[in-house]
Amino acid sequence: xxxxxxxxxxxxxxxxxxxxxxxxxxxxxxxxxxxxxxxxxxxxxxxxxxxxxxxxxxxxxxxxxxxxxxxxxxxxxxxxxxxxxxxxxxxxxxxxxxxxxxxxxxxxxxxxxxxxxxxxxxxxxxxxxxxxxxxxxxxxxxxxxxxxxxxxxxxxxxxxxxxxxxxxxxxxxxxxxxxxxxxxxxxxxxxxxxxxxxxxxxxxxxxxxxxxxxxxxxxxxxxxxxxxxxxxxxxxxxxxxxxxxxx
Numbered sequence: 001x002x003x004x005x006x007x008x009x010x011x012x013x014x015x016x017x018x019x020x021x022x023x024x025x026x027x028x029x030x031x032x033x034x035x036x037x038x039x040x041x042x043x044x045x046x047x048x049x050x051x052x053x054x055x056x057x058x059x060x061x062x063x064x065x066x067x068x069x070x071x072x073x074x075x076x077x078x079x080x081x082x083x084x085x086x087x088x089x090x091x092x093x094x095x096x097x098x099x100x101x102x103x104x105x106x107x108x109x110x111x112x113x114x115x116x117x118x119x120x121x122x123x124x125x126x127x128x129x130x131x132x133x134x135x136x137x138x139x140x141x142x143x144x145x146x147x148x149x150x151x152x153x154x155x156x157x158x159x160x161x162x163x164x165x166x167x168x169x170x171x172x173x174x175x176x177x178x179x180x181x182x183x184x185x186x187x188x189x190x191x192x193x194x195x196x197x198x199x200x201x202x203x204x205x206x207x208x209x210x211x212x213x214x215x216x217x218x219x220x221x222x223x224x225x226x227x228x229x230x231x232x233x234x235x236x237x238x239x240x241x242x243x244x245x246x247x
Contacts, residue, residue: 034073038081041081041110045087050226053088061105061237064105065236072108081109087111088140089140090115090134090139090143092115092142093114094117094119099234100114119150119153121201122212142228143230145231152169152172153175157186158188202242
């Protein structure tokens with residue numbers, strides 16, 4: 001009789017476990033995972049209001065914080081989304097490894113665009129990305145997401161100089177000036193000052209998007225999109241959405 005290698009059952013048992021850890025399983029103790037179809041995803045994007053897109057992110061962050069992520073068939077989504085994408089939002093966030101937008105908003109494949117750069121600053125290339133998301137693909141929300149204890153903000157506060165990084169940090173300097181009335185020393189050692197600069201940096205980015213992109217400004221004025229800001233708290237995992245005034 002031909003012998004069966006002893007390691008095969010172990011591997012077969014390990015595969016579902018690895019897929020579960022990776023979020024790619026199609027089965028769970030609760031039964032078959034819900035499956036989406038591309039036509040429904042497209043229809044959802046078309047019908048969602050900008051304020052509702054913001055609520056989708058808010059609800060997703062609550063799931064993230066509570067440790068109760070939505071159940072998804074990720075492999076199925078990967079397959080159907082190869083034919084197209086209809087994200088309801090685009091998030092412009094910092095490149096910090098602890099703030100991946102898809103995770104902190106418990107978003108699935110194809111749910112959000114993610115644009116990332118140190119200090120969540122605005123420049124022409126990023127504006128072009130935001131315009132593509134909203135004007136070409138139909139996203140309803142632009143969210144500028146800063147975070148607490150931001151290294152880029154600290155670098156701007158301390159006037160760090162480093163080749164190309166210097167020019168990037170210069171884009172945060174208006175926020176440093178905006179927070180000049182915060183008490184205490186205006187260095188990265190003053191956490192209150194750093195967080196004030198971080199919040200002002202988000203607010204200024206929101207206004208720069210409106211002032212520097214007629215495409216996005218017109219879409220927002222027509223009620224077709226919303227441009228908003230938020231701060232992710234590294235200590236709690238919660239996103240605090242900021243009130244920003246439209247022009």
